[in-house]
Amino acid sequence: MTNVLLIHGGVGIDDNLVDAANIKLNYFASSVKLNGNPLDSAIEAVRMMEDDPEFNAGTGSVMRIDGSIQMDASVAIPGKFGSVLAIESVRNPVMVARDVMEMTPHTMLAGDGAVKFARLLGYEEYDPSTDRARNRLKVALENLKTPGSDSYAKYSKLMEKTDFNDFMKDSCDTVGAVARIDGKFAAAVSTGGASPMLRGRIGDSPVFGSGIYVGDKGAVVATGIGEEISKRLLCFRIHEKIGTKPLHDVMKEEISFFKNVIAGVIAVSADEYGYFANKGMGTGLKLE
Numbered sequence: 354m355t356n357v358l359l360i361h362g363g364v365g366i367d368d369n370l371v372d373a374a375n376i377k378l379n380y381f382a383s384s385v386k387l388n389g390n391p392l393d394s395a396i397e398a399v400r401m402m403e404d405d406p407e408f409n410a411g412t413g414s415v416m417r418i419d420g421s422i423q424m425d426a427s428v429a430i431p432g433k434f435g436s437v438l439a440i441e442s443v444r445n446p447v448m449v450a451r452d453v454m455e456m457t458p459h460t461m462l463a464g465d466g467a468v469k470f471a472r473l474l475g476y477e478e479y480d481p482s483t484d485r486a487r488n489r490l491k492v493a494l495e496n497l498k499t500p501g502s503d504s505y506a507k508y509s510k511l512m513e514k515t516d517f518n519d520f521m522k523d524s525c526d527t528v529g530a531v532a533r534i535d536g537k538f539a540a541a542v543s544t545g546g547a548s549p550m551l552r553g554r555i556g557d558s559p560v561f562g563s564g565i566y567v568g569d570k571g572a573v574v575a576t577g578i579g580e581e582i583s584k585r586l587l588c589f590r591i592h593e594k595i596g597t598k599p600l601h602d603v604m605k606e607e608i609s610f611f612k613n614v615i616a617g618v619i620a621v622s623a624d625e626y627g628y629f630a631n632k633g634m635g636t637g638l639k640l641e
């Protein structure tokens with residue numbers, strides 16, 4: 354059976370940037386070994402994207418409205434899950450998520466508890482901020498403070514509204530990976546979140562069943578507006594439908610429920626793999 358690593362760099366990019374994103378992501382995917390544990394491969398791909406400042410994960414993560422950076426990440430294999438929520442000042446949240454899964458009796462660690470856990474294991478203090486993130490925050494804040502602007506109107510309703518799409522469309526570039534090696538599945542996800550957002554906000558990426566799911570039938574990860582993805586338990590739903598129809602049709606059907614909300618998924622099953630998004634999304638693939 355063919356081994357598969359499929360990765361994405363986030364939904365919501367301009368269509369004319371997808372080819373360039375694909376080149377980079379295919380390069381990342383091609384440099385990952387597929388001859389061992391699928392979790393190693395998925396995490397290695399996500400780690401590379403976290404270290405690339407062009408992606409909204411790890412270095413290059415978007416900033417919260419208060420200027421801080423809090424990151425979410427998760428990993429999963431059948432029957433096991435680990436995540437960090439709103440972790441700060443670490444270089445690779447996805448690796449801390451793996452440690453939560455493998456070294457604790459917990460599935461989720463949040464905030465300063467996650468940071469303390471990381472320090473205990475030797476993860477050094479690290480500043481993931483970039484000039485690009487600072488500029489993005491500046492523009493976002495200017496829009497929010499401009500009476501009459503779309504963002505101004507939408508921000509005043511932020512806590513009540515469910516349609517955050519126009520508000521966050523430029524900054525929802527979560528990264529993720531799914532892998533199938535020797536018939537075994539794994540997935541990993543990492544994100545700086547969806548800007549602009551309040552400090553403490555958690556999206557879909559570290560929530561099992563929402564932004565990530567791995568079970569006996571396959572592995573699924575999502576990208577897009579976390580609030581909407583969580584409400585639909587997107588990845589769990591896709592996993593449950595695996596085998597009922599072609600994988601592409603399953604993903605297309607589930608994404609069709611996202612009206613005016615950007616969303617994308619990648620998935621691998623026992624005999625298929627694929628992706629589907631309702632806006633531009635770069636992907637990379639390695640088959641072996």
Ligand code: GLY
Nearest residue numbers: 546556577578579
């Ligand atoms: N999908 C990433 C987020 O909403 O945080």
